[in-house]
Amino acid sequence: MKLATTHIASALSLAIAMMVSGPALADNPIVIKFSHVVSDATPKGQGAIKFKELAEKNLPGKVEVQIFPNSQLFGDGKEMEAVLLGDVQIIAPSLSKFDRYNKQIQLFDLPFLFDDTAAVDRFQATAAGKGLLDSMKSKGIQGLAYWHNGMKQLSTNKDKLVRPEDVKGLKFRIQASDVLEAQFRQLGANPQKLAFSEVYQALQTGVVDGAENPWSNIYSQKFHEVQKTIAYTNHGVLDYMVVTNAKWWDGLPADIREGLTKAMEGATAHANGLAAQLNERDHQRIADANRARIQPLTKEDVAAWRTAMAPVWQKFEGAIGADLIKTAVAANQ
Numbered sequence: 290m291k292l293a294t295t296h297i298a299s300a301l302s303l304a305i306a307m308m309v310s311g312p313a314l315a316d317n318p319i320v321i322k323f324s325h326v327v328s329d330a331t332p333k334g335q336g337a338i339k340f341k342e343l344a345e346k347n348l349p350g351k352v353e354v355q356i357f358p359n360s361q362l363f364g365d366g367k368e369m370e371a372v373l374l375g376d377v378q379i380i381a382p383s384l385s386k387f388d389r390y391n392k393q394i395q396l397f398d399l400p401f402l403f404d405d406t407a408a409v410d411r412f413q414a415t416a417a418g419k420g421l422l423d424s425m426k427s428k429g430i431q432g433l434a435y436w437h438n439g440m441k442q443l444s445t446n447k448d449k450l451v452r453p454e455d456v457k458g459l460k461f462r463i464q465a466s467d468v469l470e471a472q473f474r475q476l477g478a479n480p481q482k483l484a485f486s487e488v489y490q491a492l493q494t495g496v497v498d499g500a501e502n503p504w505s506n507i508y509s510q511k512f513h514e515v516q517k518t519i520a521y522t523n524h525g526v527l528d529y530m531v532v533t534n535a536k537w538w539d540g541l542p543a544d545i546r547e548g549l550t551k552a553m554e555g556a557t558a559h560a561n562g563l564a565a566q567l568n569e570r571d572h573q574r575i576a577d578a579n580r581a582r583i584q585p586l587t588k589e590d591v592a593a594w595r596t597a598m599a600p601v602w603q604k605f606e607g608a609i610g611a612d613l614i615k616t617a618v619a620a621n622q
Contacts, residue, residue, distance in 0.1 A: 318353045319545065322377040324362045326485045328509045332567055333381055333529055334358050336436050336560025340379075343552035351545060364484045365464070372534050373429050381436055381529040385466035390425045392608040396617055398468035399605065400524050400598040401591075404621045406437055406565060409526050412620035417613055422530070431535040433550075434557040437564035439503030440523040444516040446498050450584055451520065453597040459498040462488050469501075471601050492516060503527050505564070508571035513581040520584045524594060531557075 321344070323337050341354035363371045368380045384397040396402070403409045412418045413435045422432030449455050457477035463469040465482050473480040481497050491497045492515040500512065501524070507513050531553065538546065576583055586594075606614060 318351055319541075321352055321354045321379060321549075322357065322362070323354055323379040323381075324357045324368055324371065324377040325381050326360045326363075326365045326368070327358065327506065329358050330509050330567075331505050332438055332560045332564040333436055335563050335567075336531075336556045337381070339559040340552055340556035343555045344549055347548040347552050348545060352549070360484070360486045364486050366484050369430075372532065375534055375537060378537060379433075379531060379533050381531045383464055384528050384530055385464040385469060387425065387430075387530065388466055388468070390428045390430060391421070393424065393610060393613055394421055394530075395466070395468045395605055396609045396613055397526060397528060398466050398472075399602055399609075399614070399617075400472050401595045402602075402614075402617055403440075403526050405523070406440060406526065408620045409437065409528065410561075412617045415616060415620070417616045425532075426535045429535050430532050431538045433531045433533060433553050436529040436531055436557060436560045438527040438529065439505055439564055439568040441501045441503055441525040441527050442507065442519050443501050443522045443524065444499050444507065444512060444519040444581065446492070446495070446515070446517050448517055448582075450499075450518040451586065451590055452593050456499070460496075462491060462497045462500040468601065468605055471604055472598065475601050476597060488512065489515065501525065504568040504572040504575065508574050513575045513578060516581045518584050519575065519581050521586060522591075522594065524598075 323340065325333055325337060327333050329335070329338065337356050337358070341356055344352050344354050357377075362368075362377060363380075365382065365386070368377070368382060369386060371377045372380050384394055387394040388398075403412070418435075422434075425432065443450065443456070445456065445459060447455070447459065453476050456473075458479070460479045460481050461473050462483045463473065463480040464485075470480045470482075481491075483491055483497070488497075488500055489510055489512060492500065492512060499516065502510075502512060506527070507516075507519065513519065541549070572583075575581065602614070
């Protein structure tokens with residue numbers, strides 16, 4: 290009888306403790322896996338770290354953000370499938386990855402569309418730019434933010450890289466993008482689709498002759514060590530769209546979604562603020578390393594590239610929309 294009484298008292302004590310402690314201790318935090326394919330040292334990597342910091346600060350005990358950089362979980366060929374299946378909650382693919390979900394996002398791959406990242410910012414702040422974040426909900430994808438990496442430069446294992454004719458016949462690594470494929474074919478070069486994690490070895494072994502990347506990617510991945518020339522082209526923008534599974538996002542409690550939204554706003558400001566700084570720093574580091582020669586271009590050189598790329602704009606105008614292209618071009622003003 291005493292044993293039974295002891296058991297009852299223990300059970301009551303446990304129940305009282307659970308009532309006092311409340312659901313915060315009884316419930317597990319929501320685990321948010323943030324997967325990306327570049328290093329922590331890049332603007333995207335730093336943005337992900339800032340998002341974790343702010344999300345866990347805004348929602349203490351309610352969320353746990355786990356970051357997986359450098360393709361630790363999924364390479365850039367598998368991460369979209371992973372977020373749609375719910376294997377990860379947040380990814381930040383290059384904008385080139387979305388053409389199969391919305392052809393209008395091909396806009397960002399048009400060569401020589403934006404003069405600089407300030408113009409990109411102005412366009413993304415327009416109603417048209419913001420609208421693209423919500424344009425794939427029917428496909429299960431919710432855009433949360435745009436993150437910069439920087440303007441792209443062209444690199445090769447050849448000594449000369451000044452005019453469009455200098456790349457004829459060369460093999461260039463590209464992302465899986467119809468516009469980027471057309472860009473290099475228009476130049477008489479051979480585009481090769483490769484995962485980002487495979488680029489260094491491909492450049493080192495000559496599987497491809499060159500690539501296009503911002504300075505921060507070139508330096509962090511040591512591409513400058515396996516390329517002879519980097520032309521300062523600023524010919525395209527490498528931006529990311531931070532996305533999540535639309536159903537998962539809409540199913541979150543309102544307070545969690547609000548806290549994550551605020552964290553994403555703070556992380557976006559941080560990442561985009563770092564992008565210009567890191568690219569400038571890494572540009573100088575590449576110059577100081579003296580492994581690859583940085584080739585400046587004259588206004589006449591740039592004009593020749595723009596003329597060579599004009600047919601690419603014409604080819605994709607129908608799918609992207611002439612009005613959307615005009616809005617983007619107007620952002621250069």
